[in-house]
Amino acid sequence: MLKRISMLVVAGLAAATLAGCGSESGGGSEAGGGGGDAIVMGFSQVGAESGWRTANTKSVQDSAKEAGITLKFSDAQQKQENQIKAIRSYIQQKVDVIAFSPVVESGWDTVLKEAQGANIPVILTDRAVDSADTSLYKTFLGSDFVEEGKKAGQWLVEEYKDASDTVNIVELQGTTGSAPANDRKSGFAEVIGADPKFKIIASQTGDFTRAKGKEVMEAFLKAHPDIDVLYAHNDDMGLGAIEAIEGAGKVPGKDIKIITVDAVKDGMQALADGKINYIVECSPLLGPQLMDLAKKVVAGESVPARVVTEETTFTQEQAKEALPSRQY
Ligand code: AHR
Numbered sequence: 001m002l003k004r005i006s007m008l009v010v011a012g013l014a015a016a017t018l019a020g021c022g023s024e025s026g027g028g029s030e031a032g033g034g035g036g037d038a039i040v041m042g043f044s045q046v047g048a049e050s051g052w053r054t055a056n057t058k059s060v061q062d063s064a065k066e067a068g069i070t071l072k073f074s075d076a077q078q079k080q081e082n083q084i085k086a087i088r089s090y091i092q093q094k095v096d097v098i099a100f101s102p103v104v105e106s107g108w109d110t111v112l113k114e115a116q117g118a119n120i121p122v123i124l125t126d127r128a129v130d131s132a133d134t135s136l137y138k139t140f141l142g143s144d145f146v147e148e149g150k151k152a153g154q155w156l157v158e159e160y161k162d163a164s165d166t167v168n169i170v171e172l173q174g175t176t177g178s179a180p181a182n183d184r185k186s187g188f189a190e191v192i193g194a195d196p197k198f199k200i201i202a203s204q205t206g207d208f209t210r211a212k213g214k215e216v217m218e219a220f221l222k223a224h225p226d227i228d229v230l231y232a233h234n235d236d237m238g239l240g241a242i243e244a245i246e247g248a249g250k251v252p253g254k255d256i257k258i259i260t261v262d263a264v265k266d267g268m269q270a271l272a273d274g275k276i277n278y279i280v281e282c283s284p285l286l287g288p289q290l291m292d293l294a295k296k297v298v299a300g301e302s303v304p305a306r307v308v309t310e311e312t313t314f315t316q317e318q319a320k321e322a323l324p325s326r327q328y
Contacts, residue, residue, distance in 0.1 A: 039298050040070045042090025044100035046127070047078040049175075049208045050236040051264035055328035056101075056126065056284035063287030069294060078175060078207070080104055084111050091118050097294045101126040101142075104177035112136035121297045125290050127179040134305065138297045141289055141307040143282050145180045149187020151280045151313050152231055152259045156192060159257070159277075163197065167228050170220045171203035172213050172241060174233040180282075181205065184233045184261060201227070206237040213237030217244035232260045235267025235279065242275050253277055263314055265326050271319035279319070281311040284328060 041064065045057055057073075064071035072095060076082035080103050090098050091114055098120055102108060108129045115122050116136055124140040131137075160167050169192070174181035185203070192198040202220050206213040213236060220227065221244060230245075232238035238260035242252040252258055252275040260267055263281040270276045289307060296303050314322065 038068055038070045039097065039294060040072065040093075040095045041294055042072045042086070042093070042095040042098045043074070044083045044086040044090075044098075045073065045075050046083075046101050046103045047075055049078055050210075050234055050262070051266055051328070052234060052236075052262045052282065052284045053208075055264060056286060058328075059285045059287035060099075060125075060290060061287070063291045066288075067291035067295070069291055076103060078103055080107060087111050087115065091115055091120060094118070095120060096298050097121050097123065099123040099125050099290060099294065102129050102179070103127075103175065105130040105179050105182065106177065109133065109136065123290065123293055123297060125286055126284075139293055139303045139305055139307060141286055141293060141309070143180075143309045143311060145183030145282075146187040148180075148261050148280045148282060148311070149184040149189075150191050151187075152184070152261065152278070153188040153191025155259060155278045155280075155313070156198070156229065156231075157195065160197070165197070167198050168224065168226050169198060169200045169229045169231055170217075170224065170227050171200055172206040172216055172230065172232040172237040173203060174205070174208045174237075176205045176207075178208075180208075180261075181233055188231060206232070206240070208234050208236060210236045210240035213240030214244045215240075217241035218247070221245065221248045221250075227256050230256055230258045232258065234282075235260045235262040235264050235270075235276075238276060239266055239270060242270060263326075264328055265323070268314065268319045268323050268326055271314060271316055272323055274316060277316065279314045281313060283309045283311055 043060060074086040083100060083103060087098060098115055105128060109131050112122060122137040124137050126142040128140055173185060201224055204216050206216045230241055232241060238258055245252045245256055250256055258276045259278045260276055261280045261282050263279045267279055271279050293303050
């Protein structure tokens, strides 16, 4: 009896934990409100670390509603163990499809095999995993992060094409081990590596957050009085760094040139104001394509192994034009 009661307590606690970081949405009455034939998707989000992520979550939730898909949503707070727990709970709940944006690239094979064993298809969205066995997921929808890093590097090479002095660069990396941090770093390094005048004098993670971006930039400024360029893997870290640069009595965009990735509204505003010099776009509006892919996968139709998001770049002038109609 006692054993049974404690099992009930454990089960209750587990349910409460999941309820604390998750929610359900989508599936309007036409679609059966989650009952009937509506597709049920379990979605494990990385967290709420940036403006990009907020826009991405909204896109996924709105699109699920529009597509009549019942969404079970959970926020992993940038922790892989939380994502693994959420995926296991979706397997237990026998959802029709699991979608997730992996916080880091490695360490997914075991849980992906569990989903495969339960015949639940998995869609990777936004970020990749490094599993050698690509049959563990049906498709990967998201940006080409290496290309984004290359675009950032190409702007820099063009900007300094007539300079002969060394160009001292500091880099604010995204979350350690995440696909965008790995790929934006390598794409950028590949392009600037062709010219020895470009020197990355410091490179550290700012976890994709504004607060950490500010903190790390403050340390960079103290250690290196001669920074020419900041390359931040996202707008939020760049915006935090701007506060640090201004706090140190320097002018962002002039004394220190700044390149970021994302093109969320706050970043675009700073670009239009001359505080950032160039932004490489990374689109968070993945929801509609994700829902289309989910419907096909659940219906047993074939889907492309890789769906790459279309993206552009913005100069200060282009940001002024684009800002009034920017959705996020
Ligand atoms: O995976 C996409 C990246 O994650 C975005 O560029 C960044 O802002 C977010 O946190």
